[in-house]
Amino acid sequence: xxxxxxxxxxxxxxxxxxxxxxxxxxxxxxxxxxxxxxxxxxxxxxxxxxxxxxxxxxxxxxxxxxxxxxxxxxxxxxxxxxxxxxxxxxxxxxxxxxxxxxxxxxxxxxxxxxxxxxxxxxxxxxxxxxxxxxxxxxxxxxxxxxxxxxxxxxxxxxxxxxxxxxxxxxxxxxxxxxxxxxxxxxxxxxxxxxxxxxxxxxxxxxxxxxxxxxxxxxxxxxxxxxxxxxxxxxxxxxxxxxxxxxxxxxxxxxxxxxxxxxxxxxxxxxxxxxxxxxxxxxxxxxxxxxxxxxxxxxxxxxxxxxxxxxxxxxxxxxxxxxxxxxxxxxxxxxxxxxxxxxxxxxxxxxxx
Amino acid sequence: xxxxxxxxxxxxxxxxxxxxxxxxxxxxxxxxxxxxxxxxxxxxxxxxxxxxxxxxxxxxxxxxxxxxxxxxxxxxxxxxxxxxxxxxxxxxxxxxxxxxxxxxxxxxxxxxxxxxxxxxxxxxxxxxxxxxxxxxxxxxxxxxxxxxxxxxxxxxxxxxxxxxxxxxxxxxxxxxxxxxxxxxxxxxxxxxxxxxxx
Numbered sequence: 001x002x003x004x005x006x007x008x009x010x011x012x013x014x015x016x017x018x019x020x021x022x023x024x025x026x027x028x029x030x031x032x033x034x035x036x037x038x039x040x041x042x043x044x045x046x047x048x049x050x051x052x053x054x055x056x057x058x059x060x061x062x063x064x065x066x067x068x069x070x071x072x073x074x075x076x077x078x079x080x081x082x083x084x085x086x087x088x089x090x091x092x093x094x095x096x097x098x099x100x101x102x103x104x105x106x107x108x109x110x111x112x113x114x115x116x117x118x119x120x121x122x123x124x125x126x127x128x129x130x131x132x133x134x135x136x137x138x139x140x141x142x143x144x145x146x147x148x149x150x151x152x153x154x155x156x157x158x159x160x161x162x163x164x165x166x167x168x169x170x171x172x173x174x175x176x177x178x179x180x181x182x183x184x185x186x187x188x189x190x191x192x193x194x195x196x197x198x199x200x201x202x203x204x205x206x207x208x209x210x211x212x213x214x215x216x217x218x219x220x221x222x223x224x225x226x227x228x229x230x231x232x233x234x235x236x237x238x239x240x241x242x243x244x245x246x247x248x249x250x251x252x253x254x255x256x257x258x259x260x261x262x263x264x265x266x267x268x269x270x271x272x273x274x275x276x277x278x279x280x281x282x283x284x285x286x287x288x289x290x291x292x293x294x295x296x297x298x299x300x301x302x303x304x305x306x307x308x309x310x311x312x313x314x315x316x317x318x319x320x321x322x323x324x325x326x327x328x329x330x331x332x333x334x335x336x337x338x339x340x341x342x343x344x345x346x347x348x349x350x351x352x
Numbered sequence: 353x354x355x356x357x358x359x360x361x362x363x364x365x366x367x368x369x370x371x372x373x374x375x376x377x378x379x380x381x382x383x384x385x386x387x388x389x390x391x392x393x394x395x396x397x398x399x400x401x402x403x404x405x406x407x408x409x410x411x412x413x414x415x416x417x418x419x420x421x422x423x424x425x426x427x428x429x430x431x432x433x434x435x436x437x438x439x440x441x442x443x444x445x446x447x448x449x450x451x452x453x454x455x456x457x458x459x460x461x462x463x464x465x466x467x468x469x470x471x472x473x474x475x476x477x478x479x480x481x482x483x484x485x486x487x488x489x490x491x492x493x494x495x496x497x498x499x500x501x502x503x504x505x506x507x508x509x510x511x512x513x514x515x516x517x518x519x520x521x522x523x524x525x526x527x528x529x530x531x532x533x534x535x536x537x538x539x540x541x542x543x544x545x546x547x548x549x550x
Contacts, residue, residue, distance in 0.1 A: 053441040056465075070464035071441035073402050093444045093464065094400045101446065102466035118466055344438075 022249055024191050024228060030244035035306060035317035043322045043338070043348035048079045050086045054345050058337060059106035060328045061113075064132050065337055065347065068103050075103055078132055081330075081337070081349070090131050090139060095120065098138040109156050112142070116154045122146045122181075123154055123162065145181040153210035155219055157234050163219060165210055169199035174219070174236045187236030191228060193249050204263040205250035211277045214284060214310040222274035222286050225250040225265065229274070231312050242312050246271075246290045267295035275302060276326040283315065284308045285329060285336075300325050301340060322348050390470055392460050393452035399486050401501060402444045403493040403547065405437040410493065410549050412436070412443050416459060416471045418543045419536065432461055432469050432545070443493075447486075447502055447545060454481040454512070457504050459545065473504070473543055480506040485518055488526040498546045500532045505542040 055067035055077075064087060067077045078087040092099045104118035113131050116123040123145050130139035147154075149171070151164035161184070166175040173188030190206050197205060208221040213231065218239060221230040226249050231240040251269040255262045272289035287302040301323035307316040324338030329352070336350040392398075403412070414432045418425040435443050446462040459471040475482065484504040511517050521527050521535050536542060 051440070053438065071435075071437050071443065073442050073444055093402075093446075095398055095446060095448075095462070101462050102464065104466065119462060119468065 022194055024193050024241055024243060027228070027241040027243050029247060030242055030314050032245040032317065034244075034314040036315065038316050038318045040319040040321050041350050041352070043320060043350045045322075046081065046084065046337075046347040046349050048084045048086060048347075050077075050079075052077075052345055052347065054341075055339055055347070057103065057106065057326060058328050058339055058347070059108070059113075060330045060337055061108065061128055061132060062330075062332070065328075066106060066131070067347070068106070074137060075100055076106075076131065081335075088131075088133055090134070090137060091115070092137055098141070105154065107156055114156055116151075118151065120146075121150045121154075123156075145177075145179070147177055147181045148183055149175065151175075152207055155210050155212050157212070158216050159234075163210070163234075163236075165208060165221070167203060169203060173221075174232060176236060185236070188232060188238060191230070191241065193226075195249070197250075197252070198254050200261055200263045201250075201252045201254050205252035209274065209277050209286075211279050211284065214279045214282045218310070220277060220279070220284055220308075220312070222277045224273055224275070225252065225270055227271075227273040227288070227290065229308075229312055240312050244314075245288075248273075248290075265293045267293055269293070272302075278327070278329060279310075280329045280331050281334070282310060284310070284312075285327075287324070287327070301342060305336075318350075318352065320348075320350060324348060390458070390460075392448045392450040392458065396448050396450040396452065396460075398446050398448040399502070400444060400446050401489070401547075402442050402491050403489075403549070404442045404491055405439055405493050405549070407493075407495065408439045410437050410439075410495075412493070412547060412549045414445070414461065414545070414547050415498075416543060416545050418473065418541070419539075420541045422537070429471065432471065433463055433467075442491075449484045449502060449504055451482050451484060451504075454483075457482040457484070457543070459502075459504065459543070461545075471543075475506055475541075477506070479508050481509060481512045483507045483512050483515075485522070485527050486525075487529045487532070488523065489529065493549045496548075496550050498548050500527075500529050500544055500546045502545040503527065503535065503539075503542055504544075505539045 053069050053071035056070050057068040059066045063080055063082050065079045065081045068075055069077050074089045074092055076090040080087055095101055100117045101119035102117060103115050105116045107114040111128055112125045113128050114123055114125050124141040125143040126139055126141050150167040153165045155163045157163055160179040162177045164175050171186040173190055175186045176184040178184055190202050205225055208223045211220050213220055219232045227246050228243045232238055248271050251266045253264050253266050270293040272291055275287040277284055277286040286306050288304040288306050289302045303320045303323040305318040305320060309315055322340060324340050327336050327338040329336050334352045336352055338348045340346060340348055413434045415430050416432045417430050437443050444464060448460040450458040456474045461469045482504055486502055487500045489501060517538055521531055
């Protein structure tokens, strides 16, 4: 009897230790059924007075939709969503003063629009009216902040400091900079799940989107290649970790050719997770995929819109009848504007 | 019997605690102090290239090709980027040759998608240095012809200072693309960046 008890304990310990692989520490899981299913919602293709070319990001301010165009000399194009009229054009492509190489994010904060350039890397603040309505293509920024590290995401904190997820393998999960771009500290650990990753694999496989929480007390990280969501406070302390709905982990492969390091997703094994989170009206909206990466014919459009509260609790989910790859939401009308490239690039409007 | 059972179980417990690296994972050290993205030196000259598509469907390709003694040196990465602009849209990108290390030229290209390409060439000849010149070009896309944008060439120190070889070809500091063949005939080793649209 004692022997049997001893054997049982050993087997139990073995089971626990062998199962460290494929588990995030202190993580709560959730399922799709935890969301209130709002069903399928129908979108309306918007027509504008000028044809859109290749918009890859968008943002809405009242009735003015800002599209970031990749196939025009000028980057930002403004349209009135009610009349369809083109209102304005702003910001030139380039690396000179007032120009941008790649506007990665358009963020709104009080009366300012913040534009971040992922290539250089810097972030500039403009008066909204200067971007939306000014006659000049190159409005004057009221603040320009150069950062020492390239970043994947940048979040403007309530104290006007900045948080980024830096492309720097010597830094931790979150990096903090003061209002002038001076480095303060780096905090937080990349989530571990039992696989040993190289620094490059970690940065790529655990890449994420970051957004300030609706109550502005936290920072949400939505991961791209694992269905993991983390909530940090604005000081960089991890508060909560949740995973779902499919519970998968990054599959990433690094190869070295000559002196070049390549990090790739693995066709048929890697999966897409979360995209384009947006905090609005006390909630966080995010697109969810879950599909396997297909190198030959990967589908980037997503039809699942998940909604969380400001603590990361599942609330609702919508199925979009026309899938999109990114979106913005008007907080007043609760209308969602999404971008699709199927069959051509266009804007779709949904009423949530 | 008790002893045998304990010895059999012990390895299972230790294996469970010991995380073996996956066979597909290799460890590596990161170069350049953990920053793995290169960038041009601060005083590098940049040129924004903008070409407007005038056909319904356009296949726009950018090449970076090397020639030595007028012979093309194949490179699997010489197709640098491509795009499929529709009529009326503009392909814009930035071309930045960095010759701050004049024996190790870096050719950066920045694209609207946020991606960047980098081509690097070195010269081991102690008497040679890299120099470059931009070609003039039109914004309206020219189809079915290689349109040169930038040429990087090896020059000796005297030539680099006095700009002897290509001085006569310069018009407002730029080269005429129509004179490309004549220009390249004067060069022993050069790298040319061009686009071709069809």
